[in-house]
Amino acid sequence: MKIAILPGDGIGPEIVEQAVNVLNVLGEQFEMETAAVGGAGYAAHGHPLPDGTLKLAKEADAILFGAVGDWQYDTLERSLRPEQAILGLRKNLGLFANLRPAILYPELAGASTLKPEVVSGLDILLVRELTGDVYFGQPRGVRTAPDGAFKGEREGFDTMRYAESEIRRVAHVAFQAAQKRDKRLTSVDKANVLETFQFWRDIVTDVHKEYPDVALDHMYIDNAAMQLVRAPKKFDVVVTGNMFGDILSDQAAMLTGSIGMLPSASLDANNKGLYEPSHGSAPDIAGKGIANPLATILSAAMMLRFSLNKAEQADRVENAVKKVLAQGLRTADIYEAGTTKVSTKEMGAAVVKAL
Amino acid sequence: MKIAILPGDGIGPEIVEQAVNVLNVLGEQFEMETAAVGGAGYAAHGHPLPDGTLKLAKEADAILFGAVGDWQYDTLERSLRPEQAILGLRKNLGLFANLRPAILYPELAGASTLKPEVVSGLDILLVRELTGDVYFGQPRGVRTAPDGAFKGEREGFDTMRYAESEIRRVAHVAFQAAQKRDKRLTSVDKANVLETFQFWRDIVTDVHKEYPDVALDHMYIDNAAMQLVRAPKKFDVVVTGNMFGDILSDQAAMLTGSIGMLPSASLDANNKGLYEPSHGSAPDIAGKGIANPLATILSAAMMLRFSLNKAEQADRVENAVKKVLAQGLRTADIYEAGTTKVSTKEMGAAVVKAL
């Protein structure tokens, strides 16, 4: 099986290195090939998603992705900026289902800005649609307004759109995920205002007929953002569109206070996937050897489970991570008095040792 | 001066009654006229925003609005549902600038789900654009997809759009608000993905030239949703579009844990405004006499300040509210052991007495 390794920018290379070390001690035969992406892709080949990188990603059975973005690329025109790589990979590979767990490890409950009783034991799975919505909808651009109250003025515009089968397929992923958990699914929309999301609600309701064992409820996005603050533990699985999912998944991740622990998977229709930590490239701490590699290591575990069909190995990796937490090892981002502060490399080595 | 009183549904009538009582003891001459809106408008006249109600709202110098929505109207077709009243009022009256303070009163710090050190002293002003964006953009609907990967399928679609002058006018409101506070403005967008919000960023940056005394920074919406959880006190004034503002203003309100305390103002170009509590119609507690009237009373204070040019009276009302809190009076939603639980009417009467 072939894994494309795309370390990217900032802390990307450091954290991906540790996840690769973990994959290497599992006793499996993985072919791994590394390519430049993001700012590193632009620096090496003049584009954030170089042709060779896209080709490798297409050929591979799974992709392990670090993070992209660094200050030096902020002034490039949009089409050359690092984040275009991630948008391009999602679209070109059809990675429509983004799974973003927000889990609070008991040992890290203190890291949250929320009161312990509100978040301890938090375990939400957010399923974000990833290739549609206003992210990719055409037409879009800057133009002279063709109609409306501001006709004749310059305006920026985008198109929000969701086709029936796009909604159906991500709804199936979410219902199936709920079946494996507490059998509760919340679909988040803005059906009271948007045609796109009234349509979304209708289709999700229709797909529900195939999953009578799952309890479905619908919630407006503004209310969901409130309930995540008020009573986040009430959620089990949440499914929503690309734009709302971008917002809610980051909000949910931050509730834990330990976003350095949270992995993610972006899957296509055949469970091929791209796996990346939920956090960003953190250029401010890049090269210092202090970044937390656990989100990337846990992303590798998700890869083992979903794309490489090695559920037992995924369990092993997840248990090894739990073990190092129980041992009191902490990178700087999750350090508290009474625990042992370790570097990126030490944390990776501890996971390898626990395996 | 004429005030349109639109109580609406659920707890709307109870809480508006208390705010009217407060307005009546200020010693001013206000002409007040009441009309049905929301579900009550539909029940009385077959439409959530009856012609007579819209006419009254247009004639008046300011509008005091309760809340709309009740379960019995949930099955109506969308164009007749209660929330269309609020969308219709905003659009017809050109109420483009929504001011949503998120303030945590020291006495109520315990009500938040966040740790006291994270939220105590919280004081954010969110300025939400209210008449543009994907909320109102045409074209929209359900159609056969004319192009793209799902061509020929049924799809829901909406248009996100912002014209230059729409962005300029709300940016001016936000910069001017920042000048009266800590002189820091955060503009929230998704310029890395959306053409509309790259344009938004460009225009806000241009308007900034007229306000060199205000520090402006730009933040992506996903990051803003995270920072509101991680370090909400870092924000002073936030300006954003209609859709993002819907989400962030509710999230910010819920950080306080006491949304029953938070007022809002929606202003047109001449400071005529609609004033309403930030919370909803809470049909589950309607008629029980336990709703918190303070958000509505504080909305009346904002009305005095912004639309009726009675800043001193606004101060009086706000101080009266602070006084009843200091006296330990609490409605059920903000009650904690050691304070005195009071009804809607008792709370209103206490504010009147404090005046």
Ligand SMILES: CC(C)[C@H](C(=O)O)[C@@H](O)C(=O)O
């Ligand atoms: C970098 C950006 C384009 C991206 C997104 O908005 O999808 C990121 O925020 C994410 O959530 O993966």
Ligand SMILES: CC(C)[C@H](C(=O)O)[C@@H](O)C(=O)O
């Ligand atoms: C009721 C709904 C249409 C409205 C909105 O989305 O603007 C509400 O959520 C608000 O924020 O005032």
